Amino acid sequence: MPQSRKSQISLIATPYYHCVSRCVRRSFLCGQDIITGQSYEHRRGWVEKRLLFLSSVFSIDIAAYAVMSNHTHVVLHVDKKQAQSWSMNEVLECWHRLHKGTLISQKYINGDKLSESELLTLYETVDVYRQRLYSISWFMRNLNEYIAREANKEDECTGRFWEGRFKSQALLDESAVLACMAYVDLNPIRAKISSAPETSNHTSIKKRIQTLLKGRQPRNLMRFVGNHRHNMPKGIAYSLVDYCELVDCTGRCIREDKTGHIDSHQHPILERLGINTEQWLTLTTEFEKHFSTAVGSENMMQQYKRCTQHQRIRGMGKAKALFKKA
Incomplete structure (x- = not known):
């Protein structure tokens, strides 16, 4: 039985959420319909442009996104405090x-x-x-309804374009957030439609790499602010350079099918997260397979379960195995 959105999103538990929207039947968001030969590639730009626009309106930051042929991924950070200060x-x-x-x-x-x-x-x-303005449901509604209207207008049809509801996963700790971001950024590589992060069109990792080469960070994406310290600014508590390197070497492992091998040594970010390379590769290739409404360490999953009054949460065993100290 589907769970209410209220029971899945708890800002007390975490401000970070992974949201996925999928098209119904054979509807194509982007890419090419192999039966008719019609290309919908231009729609990727619609989604990316709308996403970045919404981040400038809502009190919700975008940590990662990827626009695929019939679905979209986005990692969101809800800034309730900012909205309340407006x-x-x-x-x-x-x-x-x-x-x-x-x-x-x-x-x-x-x-x-x-x-x-x-x-x-x-x-x-x-x-x-x-x-x-700090509701994930309203954010996703303003994304999906806009794209559905534009797609139906182009296709000269009416009716449902997306599945009934978007899927959301609560990301309960830093390990879950970084693993999910990498999972999202590496979607085109796993799908074999791109060979490297810097060529993965309409993804957050490509945008981050492009601006990094200019010595900047993307204005419409949540910033990486370095390691934890006193008076920590708002942002992701890791180095952007480290993250881009990690996604790149993980992508090469996925392409070359070298399970358990990342640059012949443990990456510094993985050491700080307490995840070994085999655990990391499992997370970045099978993230949605093992977890449902929430992702994080076993302890954080138990806290989320109590906070949302769930009877049980799928993925507790995997949380214990994948998020334990390396």
Whole structure:
């Protein structure tokens, strides 16, 4: 039986989530339909552009993404604290970039004078909008509905384009976040549609490598901020260079089928994560196979189970095996 989204997403447990959306039947998001020969490759750009736009509107950061032929992967970080710090004007400006809002919210943005009762109504509306602006469900809704409308318009048809709901996995610790990011970034290599991370079109790893070569980090992706230290800034607590090197050597292992071998030694990031090379390769090739609603160490999985009041969570045994100290 499908679980409610509320029972899967708990910001108390973690702000990081891996979301996957798949097309229904033979619908093609991108790539080429081998039966008709029609190419949908241009739609990859639609998804990537929309994703990066939404990250500038919502209080949700994108840590990784990959646009595949009939599904998309995205690793999201919810910044509830930022959304709660926004002023009423900031909330309305963000929301109106996506939706028309109400007549009252439009009047306020236009500078028209509001009555006392209209102001009270507006305050309630802003509270609703604020919650939606850090909601993963609303983020994915604004991504998937937009792409579905554009695809149906192009195909001159109506009806469902995506499966009923997107799949989400809670990433409960740093190991799970890094492993999931690498799993997502390496999707094109596992699917044999790309031979290297830097040539994997419409992925976060390609965007990161391109800007890294210019000495920068992508503006619309969550930043790597280096190792843990005092007054830690917001971001992923590892070096971007280390991460790109790790994804590259992992990708070569996948292509060459050299199980358990990464550059003939344990990579520094894996040492800090407490994961050995065999565990890492299993995670980055079979991440969705072994876990359902949550991913992390056995201890973190137990905490998530209590927090979300689940009876049981699939993947507890794999969590114990794959996230133990190397």
